[in-house]
Amino acid sequence: MDDMAAHVHQCRTHGLPALMYVFGLEGLGVSCLVTQFWREHPELIEGQIIWLGGRRSDGTMVPLGELLTRALRQLGISAADQGATEAEKTDSLHRVWRDKRFVLVVDDIASWAQILSFIPVDVPGAIIIATSPFRQRELEQRGFADFTPDLLPDEAARTLFVDGLKDTAEELEPAIIDELTDFCGGLPLLIKVLSAQIYRRAYMAQHLLAQLQNSELRLPELDAERRIQKFLDTAYSNLDEADKDAFRLLGLLPAEHIGLDAAAAVLDAAESGAAYIRLEKLSELSLMTSRDSKQPRYAFHPAVHDDARDRAMATISPAVRDQAVITWVTWYLRETLARARAISDRWWVSPVANLLTELYDGRVPRFTRSQALEWLELEGLNAIAAVRAAHRAQLHHLVWPFCVALWKYLHLHGLYDAWIDIHLLGLASARAVGSELGVMQLTSQLGAVYLELREFDAARQQFIESLAIARAQNHVLGEQSALEWLGKIAAAEGQFAVALAFYQQSWNVIANATDEQISPTERARAFAILWLQRARAELGSGNPDRALAAAEQAVTAFEPHPTETDNRAKAHLILGRAHLALGNAHTAISVFETAFTLFDEERVEKQKAASNHLIGDAYRTAGDPTAAIEHYRLALDYYQRVGSTAATTVARSIAELNG
Structure with a gap:
């Protein structure tokens, strides 16, 4: 720890961030060393400590994008306020570094590449630490100083052992404590396991000592890994x-x-x-x-x-092992399905809706949206792990419905790597069991993430496949949705005429459907969303008058739907932009303020900042620089906090108005 502290001081003397990595055998206390470092040297810590796990519990690597997402979330930047791509997330992280220093630890990295994007630019005083069970020469080549904990010396090992025993240590002879400590070989994990066996059970000390004396632990050639195994054998043998x-x-x-x-x-x-x-x-x-x-x-x-x-x-036995995994996966699927329904009203294909009813024997519990989100916040990563476990166990009939259920959670938390990963597994499973409806819904959900990442060709390929299946299956909602998404891809590429053509096709599908194919409620919502999409496309293509008409239709269409607060707000945002483009600055201000209020109800900080930005633009057009600067500053505060590139644009506008 003293060497690590000296390295930090040296880096700060030269105006450089401190890059370190700590490695060592599992059980040697690598993570504990890093934790203890903060306690021993608080004078070095100038900001928040961000702790990230580099491996999943199944041993697979956590992708860089997911690590960046988690880091930004710990800094108070929600997934909705983050960029989608790794480059956007990295840029935001580096911008945040400049305003508030923090210490970042990526624990148990699987690859040196997991840490490189976290290295800050021009931020002396920052500290980044990676831990690993193995030496990572590539990190040393990139400027990371290497450290590894030694086995605990006798005095420190005895102190840790007595700390674990607590008041039970007073019931034991010092010689027995010394002998038991010696058997641990200076490995913190073993000291903790052994002391835990004896705590409040002093009678176990002599029993464990005899067990250890009769084992091979005293052989000098016994390495640390074999020593750990022997200790775990001893601990396990004393369980009922x-x-x-x-x-x-x-x-x-x-x-x-x-x-x-x-x-x-x-x-x-x-x-x-x-x-x-x-x-x-x-x-x-x-x-x-x-x-x-x-x-x-x-x-x-x-x-x-x-x-x-x-x-x-x-x-x-294999049968019992398989049943344990099936039980665990089914439990998570059951709990996730019920809560997924509470956080998103997007349609599900019939096999998924039927499975939910079946798993609850027709008595599906109801959760509020906040209750569902709270549960998924706690259990979401386990649910993702359950999808992977189900696929490994070839439980294909469960894998793809699980992906359908997790879609909104993945979207809300910006877990794009996991989104793609499990949806590819889900598609393989849907095809394995011959579920065309499953393939239709999962290609649609997979296309959505590719669009978020601006991988337009990949997104288009997914929605074309989804559309073909929807038409073959005469699934109206699937067909309408795929056409709408193809329009959104075209709009994102700047092909607004193509987008409008797709939206019209989607509109025709809904208009020609029967009430049995699409309920009146679903029909009304689909029309409202298409009005919104049309308004965006018309505005993008330079037709503010048409955009205004479409946005007014969208606002009206969303009014009867109290759960559509977010879409109502977006419709007002487009409506205000159309008014501003037509020179109606004062009307635009009023509409933007309504949008801000609606976004505030939904606590969507990113869109609240966008609303303030636009209100500033409208006041500037209306000739009121004081009000414009006030709203620009509100937007700037958010943009700087999340590391958005929009901060530069707003700061320039403020400077121009200030002369």
């Missing part, structure tokens, strides 16, 4: 059978963390209270870790997770 079963079954799950209800389902416990007893026992013995919250969560240390999984594979 029910706890052994729980340890192994939970070890099969690729979960980021485990909640009581999910554990109860897998352990076939009658209620979560029974699962709580098992999880708390494993936590008390340091075979799992727990965190305090309103909803208790438990997790494995990576080395212990590997051990639990290996024991499960060696001792549990």
Whole structure:
């Protein structure tokens, strides 16, 4: 830690950011060293600490885009306020660096490439740390100083062991404490596991000492990895059978963390209270870790997770292992489907809607949108892991409906890498079970993310396939949606005439459909959205009068739909822009203010800033520079906070008005 502190001081002396990476064997205490570094050297920390995990619980790498998204979210920048591409996210991050320093840790990186985009530009005083089980020579070549923790010396190891024993240490002879500490070989993980076995059970000390003395642990050639395995063997052998079963079954799950209800389902416990007893026992013995919250969560240390999984594979029959995974996946699918319905009213193909009813035996619970979002905030990453686990287990009939359910969560959180990844799995599964409707909906959802990323050719390919299936299946909503999205792609490319042609085709599909094919409510909403899309395209093509007429129709069409606050606000934004383009500055101000109020109801900060920006433009056109500057400053505050390139444009407008 002193060496790390000296490196930070040296970097600051030369006006450079401090780049470090810490590596070492699982169980050596790499992450603990980094954590302790902050406690020992608070004078070096000038801002917020951002901690990111570089690997998923199943060992796969977290993509760079997802790491950037999580970093920005921890800085208070919601997914809705972030750019879609890695380049946009990186640019925002670097801009934020300049205004408020923070320390960033990417723990357990799988590749040196995961960290490079986080290196700040011209920000002396910043600290970036990567941790890894292995040496990363590529990082050293890119200016990262390397550090690795040594095995704990005797005095430090004994102190850690006594800390774990707490008041139980007073019941033990000092010589026994010394002998037990020696067996740990200076490895922090082993010290924690062993002390946890004895805490409040002093009688276990002599028993464990005898077990260890009769093992091979005293052989000098025993390396750290084998020593860890022997300790885990000892800890496992002292569990009762029910706890052994729980340890192994939970070890099969690729979960980021485990909640009581999910554990109860897998352990076939009658209620979560029974699962709580098992999880708390494993936590008390340091075979799992727990965190305090309103909803208790438990997790494995990576080395212990590997051990639990290996024991499960060696001792549990394939049928029982498969059933545990099926139970876990089904539980997450069931819970996700019910909440997904609460956060998005986008149509689902009939097999998904039927599956929801089937999983709840016709009694689907109702959740508010905020309740659903809160649950997905906690469980979303596990749900994504469940999709991957279901695909590995070839549970294809569950994989693709799961993707349909997760679409809105992925969109709201900006998890574009995961969105693409699991939708490709979902498409493979839908094709494997011959679900044309599944392919139709998933190609549509996959096309949406490609459009977000401005990969227009890839997006178009998905919607063309979705459209072909919708027409073959006579699925009106699918056909209308695919045509609308093809129009949105054309509009994004600046081909507004093409976009308007697609919107007209989509309109005709709805107009010609029967009430059995599309309900009156769905029909009215689809027409309202198409009015909005037409208004945008007309404005983009330089026809503000037509844009004005279409936007007025959109505003009117959305009025009867109280849940469409966001779209109502967007319609007002386009309406105001059309008025401004036609020279109606005062009318535009009023319309933009309405848009701002609606966006405020939805707490959409990005669009609130856009509204203030446009209000500033309108006041400037109306000849009121004071009011214009006031609204420009409100927009600028947001743009600077999230690292938006629009900050430059607004700052220039303010400077021009100030002379």
